[in-house]
Structure formats: C-alpha cells, structure tokens
Amino acid sequence: MATTANAATTTPGSAIARNEVKPQSQKPIYTRFSQQEMHACKPLMTPARIVAVFMTVGVVFIPIGIATLLASTSVVELVDHYGHACLDNSAAQVNQSLRTREERISFIKNPSNPKNCTRTIRILKLMKQPIYMYYEITNFHQNHHRYVKSKSEPQLQGQQASPEQLKICAPEDSVGGQPVIPCGLVAWSFFNDTYSLALNNGTSVPVNKKGIAWKSDMDKVSSTVYASNFQNNNPSAYIGGGKLPVDSPLRDNEDLWVWMRPAALSKFRKLWGRIERDLYPGDELQVNIQNVYNCFSFNGQKKLVLSTTSWMGGKNNFVGTAYLTIGLLCVALAIGFFFMYYSHPRPLGNTKQFSWNNEKQVKQRGFQSTQPRTILR
Amino acid sequence: MAEGASNQYREVTRDHLEKFGADGLRTLCLAYRRLTAEVYESWNEKFIQAKSALRDREKKIDEVAELIEKDLILLGCTAIEDKLQEGVPNCIETLSRAGIKIWMLTGDKLETAINIAYACSLVNNETKQFVLNSDVKEIRDIEDRGDAVMTAQAVSSLVKQRMEEYLDEAERVADDVDMALVIDGRCLMYALDPLIGRGTLLKLCMLCKAVVCCRVSPLQKAQVTTLIKDDAKKITLSIGDGANDVSMIQAAHIGVGISGQEGMQAVMASDFAIAQFRYLKELLLVHGRWSYIRITKVVAYFFYKNLAFTLTQFWFTLYTGFSGQRFYDDWFQSLYNVLFTALPVIVVGIFDQDVNAKTSIKFPELYKAGIYNLFFKWRVIMLWLVGATYQSLVFFYFPISVAQSAQNYSARMLGVWDVSTLAYTCILMTVNLRLMMASSSLTKWHLISVGGSIGGWFVFASVYSGIQVSFIQENIYWVMFTLLGTWFFWFLLLLVPVVALSLDLLVLLFQRWFFPYDFQILQEHGKFDSDDYESRTLLDHRPSTVEEQRRIQMAQLPKERSKHTGFSFDSPGFESFFAQQSGVPPPAKSWDIARRASMKHPRQSTGRKSRH
Numbered sequence: 001m002a003t004t005a006n007a008a009t010t011t012p013g014s015a016i017a018r019n020e021v022k023p024q025s026q027k028p029i030y031t032r033f034s035q036q037e038m039h040a041c042k043p044l045m046t047p048a049r050i051v052a053v054f055m056t057v058g059v060v061f062i063p064i065g066i067a068t069l070l071a072s073t074s075v076v077e078l079v080d081h082y083g084h085a086c087l088d089n090s091a092a093q094v095n096q097s098l099r100t101r102e103e104r105i106s107f108i109k110n111p112s113n114p115k116n117c118t119r120t121i122r123i124l125k126l127m128k129q130p131i132y133m134y135y136e137i138t139n140f141h142q143n144h145h146r147y148v149k150s151k152s153e154p155q156l157q158g159q160q161a162s163p164e165q166l167k168i169c170a171p172e173d174s175v176g177g178q179p180v181i182p183c184g185l186v187a188w189s190f191f192n193d194t195y196s197l198a199l200n201n202g203t204s205v206p207v208n209k210k211g212i213a214w215k216s217d218m219d220k221v222s223s224t225v226y227a228s229n230f231q232n233n234n235p236s237a238y239i240g241g242g243k244l245p246v247d248s249p250l251r252d253n254e255d256l257w258v259w260m261r262p263a264a265l266s267k268f269r270k271l272w273g274r275i276e277r278d279l280y281p282g283d284e285l286q287v288n289i290q291n292v293y294n295c296f297s298f299n300g301q302k303k304l305v306l307s308t309t310s311w312m313g314g315k316n317n318f319v320g321t322a323y324l325t326i327g328l329l330c331v332a333l334a335i336g337f338f339f340m341y342y343s344h345p346r347p348l349g350n351t352k353q354f355s356w357n358n359e360k361q362v363k364q365r366g367f368q369s370t371q372p373r374t375i376l377r
Numbered sequence: 378m379a380e381g382a383s384n385q386y387r388e389v390t391r392d393h394l395e396k397f398g399a400d401g402l403r404t405l406c407l408a409y410r411r412l413t414a415e416v417y418e419s420w421n422e423k424f425i426q427a428k429s430a431l432r433d434r435e436k437k438i439d440e441v442a443e444l445i446e447k448d449l450i451l452l453g454c455t456a457i458e459d460k461l462q463e464g465v466p467n468c469i470e471t472l473s474r475a476g477i478k479i480w481m482l483t484g485d486k487l488e489t490a491i492n493i494a495y496a497c498s499l500v501n502n503e504t505k506q507f508v509l510n511s512d513v514k515e516i517r518d519i520e521d522r523g524d525a526v527m528t529a530q531a532v533s534s535l536v537k538q539r540m541e542e543y544l545d546e547a548e549r550v551a552d553d554v555d556m557a558l559v560i561d562g563r564c565l566m567y568a569l570d571p572l573i574g575r576g577t578l579l580k581l582c583m584l585c586k587a588v589v590c591c592r593v594s595p596l597q598k599a600q601v602t603t604l605i606k607d608d609a610k611k612i613t614l615s616i617g618d619g620a621n622d623v624s625m626i627q628a629a630h631i632g633v634g635i636s637g638q639e640g641m642q643a644v645m646a647s648d649f650a651i652a653q654f655r656y657l658k659e660l661l662l663v664h665g666r667w668s669y670i671r672i673t674k675v676v677a678y679f680f681y682k683n684l685a686f687t688l689t690q691f692w693f694t695l696y697t698g699f700s701g702q703r704f705y706d707d708w709f710q711s712l713y714n715v716l717f718t719a720l721p722v723i724v725v726g727i728f729d730q731d732v733n734a735k736t737s738i739k740f741p742e743l744y745k746a747g748i749y750n751l752f753f754k755w756r757v758i759m760l761w762l763v764g765a766t767y768q769s770l771v772f773f774y775f776p777i778s779v780a781q782s783a784q785n786y787s788a789r790m791l792g793v794w795d796v797s798t799l800a801y802t803c804i805l806m807t808v809n810l811r812l813m814m815a816s817s818s819l820t821k822w823h824l825i826s827v828g829g830s831i832g833g834w835f836v837f838a839s840v841y842s843g844i845q846v847s848f849i850q851e852n853i854y855w856v857m858f859t860l861l862g863t864w865f866f867w868f869l870l871l872l873v874p875v876v877a878l879s880l881d882l883l884v885l886l887f888q889r890w891f892f893p894y895d896f897q898i899l900q901e902h903g904k905f906d907s908d909d910y911e912s913r914t915l916l917d918h919r920p921s922t923v924e925e926q927r928r929i930q931m932a933q934l935p936k937e938r939s940k941h942t943g944f945s946f947d948s949p950g951f952e953s954f955f956a957q958q959s960g961v962p963p964p965a966k967s968w969d970i971a972r973r974a975s976m977k978h979p980r981q982s983t984g985r986k987s988r989h
Contacts, residue, residue, distance in 0.1 A: 036730065040818035044900060045889060057875060068868065132788040143693075143793050145702035157845075214789055216855030220845065261792035264780040265696050271789055307788075312864050314782035319868055322775070326876060337886070346890060349902030354895050356742045 046348065047341035054334035061327030069320025071310040076125045079136070082117070083302035086291040089117040104296045115291045119304070120200075123283040127308050129276050133207060134307065135193060136269035139300035142186075142262040151184035151260065156250070158222030172240075174229075181228045182250060185240070186260050188231065192242025193293045195272065195304065200284035207273035213257035221251045241293065269305055279306075386451050394454050398488025401496060402456035408449035420445050464655030466498040471658050473586070475741035476748050477614075480588040482598045484562075484621065487512065490591035491559060499587045500557045507543040507556065507581070509536060511563040536567040540577040547584045555586040562592035569600055579608055598625035606630060616657060617643050633657065662741050663734045673752040674815060675726045681761040682718055682808040688769030689800060696777075704797045706853050708841060717805055717834050720826040721812050731817040731896040736903065743895055751894070760884060768807060768877040775873050776800040785863045794852045795859060798838065799866055803873040805834050810874055811881065817900065 032038045084104075091098045091107060093114050098104045107113055141147065152169050155161040161183075166173040169183035180188075197205035227244035244253060258270050279285065287304065295302050307314050351357070390406070397404045423444070427437035469479055481499055483490050487510055494500045511532050519531045547556055558581055560568065568574040582588050582605075590601060598615075602625050606613045615622070615629035620642040626632030627646055634647030635654060644650040651660060693704040703710065737743060746752065776799045784791045791799075809827045816823060835857075842857035860866040889897055 036728065036734070038728070038820045038822075040728075040730070040820045042818045042900065045886060046901075047890075050886060061872075061875075064868065064871075130788075134790075141696075141698040141700070143697045143700075143702050145697065145700035147700075148702055148793070212789070214855070214859065216859065220854055258789075261790070262794075263790065264777060264793040264796040266698070268780070269782075269790060274788075307782075309786050309788045311786055313784045313786065314788065316779065316782040316865075318775075318778040318781075319865065319872070322872055322876070323868070326872065326879075333883075341890070344890070346893075349898060351898065351902065353893065353898055354740075354742065356745065356895075 047337070051334050051338050051341070054330045054337065058327045058330035058334060061323050061330065065320050065323030065325075065327050067320075068312055068323060069317065071312040072315055072317050072320050075308050075310050075315040076127050077305065077307040077315045078121055078123070080119055080121055080287070080304045081301060082119050082287075082289055082291065082304055083295055083300075086117040086119065086289055087115075087296075090114050090291065101296055101299070105294065108292070108294045108296060117289055117291060119287045119289060121285040121287060121304075121306065123279045123285060124281055126281055127279040127306070129278050130208075130309075131275040131277075131279060132307050132309065132314075133195065133272045133275065134269040134305040135191065135272050136267070136303040136305050137191070137295060137300050138267040138303075139298055140268070140295070141266045142268065143264060143266070147185050148262050151182065151186045153220075155179075156182060156221045156225060158224045176229075178229045180230055181225065182230065182244075182256075186262065187244075187256065188240035189259075190241035190244070190256060191259050191270070191293055192290075193302065194290040196288045197275070198286045198288070200286060205275055205277065205285070208276055209254060209273045211254075212271045212273060213254040214261065217257040217261055218251055218254070221257070223249045223251045225250045269303075275306075386453070390451060390454050394486070395488055397454070397456040398486050399492060400456075401458075401489060401492035403459050403485055403489060404454055404456050406454045407452040409452060410449045412445075461493070461496055462654050464653070464658075466496065468655045468658045470498045471738070471741045472661065475662060475744035477661070477744070478586065478588075480582075480590065480601070482590045482593050482601060482625065484593060485591055487559065487561060487591045490589050494557070494559075494587065494589045499589065500555075504555045504557045504586065505550065507547070507558045507585070509539055509543075509558070509560040509564045509568070511535070511561045532563060533567045533570075533573055536564045537573050537577075540568060540574045540581060544577050544581045544584075547581055551584050556584060557587045557589065558582060558585045559589045559591070562590065562594060562597055565590055565593060565597055565601070569597075569604060575604070575608070579604065583609060595621040595624045598622065599628040601625075602628040614661075616654065619643060633660070658738060659734070662744055663737045666737055666744055666747055667730055669747040670731055670752060671726050671729050673757075674729060675722055677753070677758055677761045678722060678725075678812055678815060680758070681765045681811070683714070684762060684765035685768045685772065685808060686713060686804055688766060689772040689804065692769065692773040693797075705801055706794065706797065708853075709798070709801055709838075712837070713801075713805075716837070717830050718808055720830055721809055721823065724820075724822045724826045725812060725816055728820055728822060729816055729818065732899045732903070736899055740895075740899060743899070746895065764881045764884075767880050771873060771877045772800050772804050772807070775869060775876070776803065779865050779869065784865055791859070791863075794856050798853065798856050799860055799869060802834065802838075802860075802866075803870060803877075805831060806870060807874040807877045811878060814878065814881065814885070817896075 028034065087104055087108060088098060090113065096107065098107055108115065150169055150172070152161055152166055152173075154165055161179065163174065163179070166179055166183055169180070169185070172180055172185055172188045173183045174180055195207070197207060199205060226248075227246050227250055230246075231239050231241070231243045242255075244250070244256065250256065255272070258272075263270070285306075289304070291302075293302065312319075346353075394404050394406070420441070424438075424441050427434070427441040430437045473479055479499060481490065481494055481497070483493070485493070487508075491500075491506075500506065516528065516531055516535065520528045543558070550556070568578040590597070593601070598617075598621070602613050602615055605611050606629065612631075613629040614631040614633060615625045616633040616635065617623075617626055618635035618637050620640065622634075622643050623646040626634060626643060631649065632647040634641075634643035634645070634650045636644045636650050636652055649660060651657060690704040694701065705713075732740075732743070751757075776796050779799065780791055780793075780796045784795075809830060813819065813823065813827060838853075838857040839861075842853050842855050845854055893901075
C-alpha cells in the first residue's frame with residue numbers, strides 16, 4: 001500500500017508545525033492499471049458495422065478467389081493409370097494372364113519376368129515448359145507412425161550410429177551384423193519405377209532429374225554418407241523397393257530424398273522429373289515404363305502425372321473455389337443481415353428489454369425465482 | 378437477580394430498555410454484588426479447576442460462573458449509540474436489488490435489532506414481519522419457577538407452533554408482500570433442531586425477503602450459515618467485523634471481514650477484507666461479477682481451444698491407418714498451451730469487463746446473471762464445443778486439400794510436416810482471434826499478447842526450422858521457410874480463420890440481436906442511448922400524468938411513516954425521545970411536511986391501508 005505523508009506547515013516559523021505529519025494515508029496509488037480503468041476499445045457489433053464487415057470480406061475474397069481459380073484452371077494436368085495395365089501388358093509378353101491379386105504379386109516379384117511396357121499419352125492442350133512429371137501412389141500410408149519414425153538422422157548426418165540408435169529403424173537396421181545405410185523402412189521402400197519419354201515421331205524427350213528434391217532435405221545429409229548393405233543381393237531377402245548406387249554419395253540421389261519426405265495422406269504424388277520443352281496439342285507421348293514397384297501387395301494404384309505449374313503451384317481448384325464461395329456467401333450474408341435488421345429492428349440500448357423488466361423473459365430464461373418485482377408499487 | 382429492594386426497579390428498567398431498544402441504542406444492564414475475600418478465594422479455586430479441565434471445559438466454566446453470578450443487585454441500564462456506518466442502507470438496498478438475500482445476525486436484543494433493520498432498509502413499513510420472541514411473559518413466568526426442563530419444553534412448543542403458523546401464512550401471501558422473519562436466539566436454538574423446526578425454518582426463511590436473528594451467539598451465527606449452505610444449497614457470504622463473527626465468517630462460502638476498531642480477528646479469519654461495509658457493494662457487484670464473467674469465459678475458451686487443436690489431430694488419425702501418428706511436431710504440440718495461447722487467456726482473465734464499474738453499480742440486477750449461472754449453462758458450453766468441432770474440421774481439411782498437388786512454382790510437394798505446420802499456424806491465428814471475438818473490451822495488453830503470441834510463433838518456428846541438431850528427428854528442418862515462400866500458406870492463413878470463425882460469428886450475431894443479454898443491452902446503451910440516466914427511473918413506462926410524477930418524487934423522499942423512525946440517528950425519533958422526556962415537542966422536518974402534504978392524495982392500487 002502506498003503511503004503519502006504530508007508535512008503540515010500551517011504557520012511559518014512554528015517548529016512544532018514543521019515536524020507535524022498528517023496521518024499516513026492507506027489509499028493505494030491510483031493508476032489506470034490497478035483500478036482497471038485502462039483505455040479499452042469496446043467494439044460493438046452494430047448492424048451497420050456487421051453489414052459493412054461482411055461486404056468487405058466478400059469484396060476482398062471474390063477477386064482472390066477468381067485469381068486463384070484462374071491460375072488453377074490454367075494448369076494442364078494429365079493422369080495415366082498404368083499400374084495394372086502395364087503389368088497385364090508385361091504378362092502378355094510372356095503369354096501369361098493375370099487375374100488375381102496373388103498372381104500379380106508373384107509376377108511382379110519374380111525378377112526374371114519382363115516388367116516394362118509402353119504407354120501412350122495424348123496431349124490435348126498446349127503445355128508450356130517446364131512440365132513436371134510425378135508418380136502418384138494410392139493407399140500407401142507414408143504417414144503411418146512406425147513408418148514415419150523409421151529412419152536415422154544421425155546416420156544420415158554422417159555419424160557412426162550405435163546399434164541402439166539404429167534400433168529405431170528395425171527391422172531394417174542391420175543385416176548380418178552390419179548396419180544398413182540408409183536404415184529404416186522409408187528408405188527400404190524406395191520407389192523405383194523409371195520412365196523414359198519419347199514423342200511419337202521418335203525424338204526422345206529428355207527429363208531433367210536435377211532439382212527435384214527440396215534443397216533443405218539434401219542439406220540435412222552429409223556428403224560423406226554412402227549406401228552400404230542396402231537391399232542386399234540375397235535373393236531370399238525381402239526387397240522393399242529400389243536399390244541405391246554404392247559409388248556415389250547418398251546425398252546426390254535426389255529421388256531418394258523426394259521419397260523420404262513423408263507425404264501427408266495415403267494418396268500422394270511425388271516429383272520425378274522435369275521436361276524442359278513444350279508439348280503441343282496433338283503430340284503423342286510414348287512413355288516407356290519400368291514397372292518394377294510392387295503396389296499390389298498394399299492394394300494401391302500407380303499413376304503417372306504430367307502437369308504444368310502456375311504461380312500458385314499445381315492444379316488445385318479447392319482454394320479458388322473456397323475463396324469464391326466464401327466471398328459470395330459473405331455478400332449474401334451482408335444482404336441477408338441488412339434485411340434482417342430492417343425487418344426486425346431493435347432499438348439499441350433499449351432498457352425496456354432488460355430481463356428483469358420483462359416477465360416473459362424471466363420465465364423463458366429459466367430463472368428459478370418467481371418473484372418479479374417492479375421497482376415502484 | 379436478587380429479590381428484594383431492587384425489584385421495584387425491574388419493571389421500570391425493563392421499560393427503559395425497551396424504549397432504548399426501540400430507538401436503536403445498544404443497551405447494557407448493570408448489577409453488582411458484594412463478595413468477601415474467602416468467598417472469592419473458594420470460588421476461584423473451583424474456577425481454576427474448571428478452566429484447566431480437559432473435558433467439557435465450557436460446560437464446567439459455565440457451571441462455576443453460575444455459582445457466583447447470582448443474587449446480583451440491579452443498578453440500572455445504559456444505552457450506547459452504535460452508529461451505523463455511512464452508506465449501509467444504500468448498500469443493502471442495492472444488494473437486494475441484485476437478487477441477494479440479506480440476513481442480519483446480531484447479539485443485540487430484539488427491539489434494537491428491529492430498529493437497526495429499519496435503519497438499514499432491510500425491512501420497511503410494508504414488510505410483513507413474523508416475530509419469534511422467547512422473551513414473552515408466558516415464558517418468563519415459567520422460567521421464574523426455575524424448572525429448566527419445563528422452560529425448554531415451553532419454548533420448544535412455542536417455537537414449533539408459531540413457526541408452522543407463520544409458514545402457512547407466508548405460503549398464502551408469498552406473491553403479494555415482502556416478508557421478514559425476526560427470530561430470537563433462544564428460539565433459534567430450538568428452530569435449528571431437525572426434530573422441532575429445521576425444515577419449517579428453512580422453508581420460511583426462503584420465502585422471506587430478510588431474516589433478522591437477534592441475541593445469537595457466535596456458534597449460532599455459524600449454525601445459521603451452515604443451515605443455508607448445506608440444507609438449502611445456496612452460496613453464502615458472511616460479513617462481520619468482530620471476534621464474535623469469526624465462526625460465521627469461516628462457516629460461509631465466502632467470508633468478508635471488516636477491518637476496523639473492533640480489531641483484526643475477523644479480518645484474519647476472512648477470505649476478503651474490506652474497510653467499510655459499503656465497499657461490499659463494489660466487491661460483489663463489480664469485482665464479483667467481473668470475476669464470474671472472466672472465469673466462465675476463460676474456462677469455456679480453454680476447453681474450446683484444446684478441443685479444436687486435438688480434434689484436428691483426431692481427424693488426421695483416420696488417414697494414417699489408425700497408427701497414432703501425431704499430426705503436429707512434438708515441440709509444437711507441447712508449446713501450444715504453454716507459449717502460444719497462454720498469454721492472451723491470462724490477459725482476458727485479468728482485464729475483461731463487460732460493462733464498466735459505474736454501470737455495474739447503477740444496474741445491480743446484472744448480478745442476477747451470476748446467480749442464475751447464465752453464462753455457464755450447458756447450452757452455452759455446447760455452443761463453444763460444437764464450434765470447436767466445426768473448426769477442427771476446417772483446420773484439418775483445408776490444409777489437407779493443399780497436400781494433394783504441388784505447392785509453389787517449383788512444383789515440389791509438401792510433406793506431412795509442412796501440412797501440419799500450416800494447419801498449426803491457422804489454428805493459432807483462429808483461436809486467438811476467437812478469444813478477441815469473445816472479449817468485451819480490448820485493451821492494449823490484449824493486442825500485445827495476441828500479436829506477441831502469433832509473432833512469437835513465427836519467430837519460434839523459424840528458429841526451430843533453422844537449426845539442425847543431431848539428436849532430434851529433423852522433421853521440421855526448413856519447414857517454416859518453405860511455407861513462408863508458398864502462396865498457399867498465405868492464402869490459407871487468410872481463408873481458414875474466416876471460415877472457421879464464421880459459424881461462431883453468425884451464432885453470436887443472432888443471439889445478440891434477438892436474445893440479447895442484459896449486459897449487451899447496457900453495452901449498446903452506453904454508446905447510443907443519449908438519455909441522461911440520472912433522471913430516468915427504471916419503469917417500463919414514463920410517468921405521464923402530473924399525479925404519477927408527484928408520486929415518484931414522493932417515493933424518493935425518505936420514508937417516515939411509522940413508529941419505527943427508520944433512522945436511529947440524526948432522526949426526529951432520536952431527538953424526540955429525550956425531547957419527550959423533558960416535555961419539549963420536536964421541531965417539524967421538511968420531509969415531514971412534504972409527507973403530510975402527500976397524504977391529501979389518494980393512494981393507488983395497493984388496497985392496503987398505510988400505517989402512520
């Protein structure tokens with residue numbers, strides 16, 4: 001508590017008066033903070049303001065929606081389901097026909113079977129370069145808990161990881177006493193379909209495979225790390241995906257880093273390469289696919305996607321549609337609220353509406369007290 | 378009291394005592410007795426023994442005291458003016474307008490207590506009084522015969538009978554008049570007994586506007602408080618200033634001690650200490666009410682923000698093969714409640730005010746919202762939680778839609794950690810904005826805390842994304858910078874809060890327009906209604922005729938219409954007692970004249986005779 005002491009000097013020259021002090025006041029110091037009287041903005045939702053706010057939101061959102069929708073619709077995207085068809089094609093090459101899932105699984109697992117096929121993609125609209133190639137997989141839970149944590153950062157950063165540290169990669173942590181580099185399920189299930197493109201007139205379309213991974217993903221990895229003991233050649237070992245070259249640093253293998261970034265949903269696409277030439281309507285793209293990745297075990301599908309990009313990214317109508325819808329909804333709400341306020345006016349700050357002046361409200365609100373009183377008799 | 382010579386004074390003294398009491402003075406009787414040294418010594422031995430007894434100490438002390446407190450010779454009586462503190466009647470009136478029932482528990486005698494009750498505006502002349510007095514002639518006669526058992530039986534049966542009569546009558550006239558119960562300490566002892574009158578007492582008290590208990594001991598004060606607290610299940614507040622109030626203060630839900638001349642025992646035993654009784658008004662109507670609003674708001678908001686946060690993660694598990702993969706990074710998840718959403722809640726919990734202090738006091742009826750628990754009913758909570766569920770759907774599905782295709786012109790895909798950080802940022806923005814939407818007043822601290830929390834999030838996420846440490850999983854490395862460079866991030870940051878908050882906003886707007894709370898009406902009133910409040914009454918119609926206006930003005934004068942003056946002090950009644958004794962007529966007061974002038978006009982609509 002603050003105390004204020006006042007020295008009373010009523011008569012000059014009076015020694016007693018000069019020594020006298022008034023009794024100390026116990027009153028606390030007045031500040032706006034301690035008395036809770038700080039300057040405050042008390043935004044009040046009046047009809048005018050509400051209508052104005054909704055209109056503003058609508059007016060701001062509609063152009064954004066249109067712009068993003070235009071960007072999204074300007075993206076050309078071609079999708080080709082090749083998983084099953086490609087395998088049936090390969091099976092036909094060796095005079096087998098695959099009907100059941102088990103047959104497909106055993107066919108694709110057999111290393112002596114041919115796995116390539118050629119798919120034709122017809123270009124209908126002009127696609128300006130760069131055109132991006134993605135592979136899309138469905139029903140593959142890269143966001144599964146055990147899967148996501150199954151990799152070893154210390155190992156990838158070039159440290160000598162102890163077997164305890166590698167336990168997180170189990171069961172892909174070591175083979176025959178030797179640690180697997182890179183360990184873990186994520187690397188083990190490395191996607192290894194390859195595609196080579198050619199136009200129908202025979203010219204090959206080069207695919208640039210540099211710069212497909214996020215640079216930050218690659219920076220995380222030390223350049224001294226090389227693959228070793230990875231998907232080793234023991235034929236009875238359970239192979240999950242592609243093999244890695246043992247002579248180049250792991251860091252340079254951009255496909256691996258694209259794969260190692262876990263996707264959010266079970267249906268995802270990942271960047272495979274970049275085509276740096278335009279494709280014109282009427283072109284027919286011949287894609288020669290090495291269809292080695294076994295997606296039948298998890299009942300998934302494989303697709304190849306060709307897509308251009310806009311300033312926004314790939315083809316995604318959702319954002320544009322959402323903005324446009326919300327914008328229109330806000331404008332509609334503004335108009336609706338306007339009519340509501342117009343048809344059901346309520347004088348603001350009307351004290352007649354107090355619940356204690358209004359018996360009906362007292363009963364409505366479920367008050368237990370049953371003794372409403374007017375102030376005067 | 379001794380028989381004999383002093384008997385003649387007894388009746389006169391009793392008469393004087395009643396007159397003093399009627400004037401609201403505190404009376405004391407004085408009597409004496411001569412003791413010799415031997416008598417004292419022998420008594421003192423017994424007394425010391427009784428004081429150091431291990432069992433039934435109180436009873437033994439009482440018995441020993443009885444031995445010496447007899448054959449006293451009456452000297453006379455004195456009367457002290459114990460001035461009421463200023464502002465007490467106003468305070469009590471305001472609190473009863475706020476829906477708080479006020480009881481007075483005092484150790485004084487009946488007449489004093491009744492007079493003080495009039496002085497405090499606890500009762501007025503129109504209140505129907507039920508008096509349960511054990512100091513009546515019949516009981517005194519039985520007592521004089523000396524048989525304690527008979528006396529007890531007599532009082533007990535009197536209490537039982539009277540209480541039942543009163544309860545019947547009270548139930549009949551409950552809706553028409555205000556009622557007050559005045560009960561004596563001895564009667565209270567029997568009335569609190571479950572076998573005799575506890576149930577009746579409870580019912581009667583609940584019907585009365587005010588209850589006055591006189592001649593109560595400190596233990597009985599606590600017992601009365603417990604009666605309401607446990608049996609009637611109401612919230613009780615006890616306020617007192619002396620050591621005899623300590624047990625009452627401790628028995629109630631809230632104990633308030635008045636620090637003052639009577640010492641600090643009450644203050645030390647209490648939950649709140651105030652300096653004067655009238656500050657109780659501010660304590661309850663301003664701070665108590667704000668506290669209620671703040672607590673309900675903060676608690677509901679806390680459940681809401683955690684539900685929104687966690688349900689988003691729940692929807693994610695549907696897509697992870699039910700493996701339990703967390704949506705958010707571990708650090709982000711831990712720091713959600715600790716760092717990024719904590720400060721704004723604290724600021725709201727400290728500073729939120731729906732109406733300012735002056736308005737809270739001008740409209741005590743606002744307090745009823747707390748009594749009826751309007752802001753914490755199930756439907757209010759459910760609204761928050763349904764809002765949280767809807768928002769969690771928005772928080773999950775909007776960012777996830779972004780994961781389906783490439784994200785920026787570089788065409789690289791976003792992984793699960795990018796999407797989750799995007800969702801997290803949207804959640805933070807939205808829940809903080811929701812808090813601002815729920816606040817009635819925004820000070821600079823609100824803006825600082827919200828801005829600080831969101832800014833702090835960006836800083837933290839950037840720092841976290843920028844460092845590379847080997848012993849933690851590097852999921853979030855560079856994620857924030859990736860996001861900051863993506864158009865989708867910024868668009869979603871604008872879209873998601875708007876979509877998420879729109880449902881809550883619509884509900885709020887509808888409620889505010891069609892079913893406004895009283896405090897919301899007052900908030901509007903403060904800004905728009907330009908009427909001067911001092912001159913308006915809270916009737917639902919303006920007085921139109923001259924007659925009605927005069928009636929209102931008369932009613933605002935102090936009421937002086939009965940034998941009970943209504944004011945113990947500075948009142949014509951006080952002066953007139955002594956004036957009467959010395960045969961001087963008291964001078965006429967201005968309100969008296971005005972009152973007499975108003976008598977000429979007929980009274981309306983009550984149908985009862987007014988008492989003069």
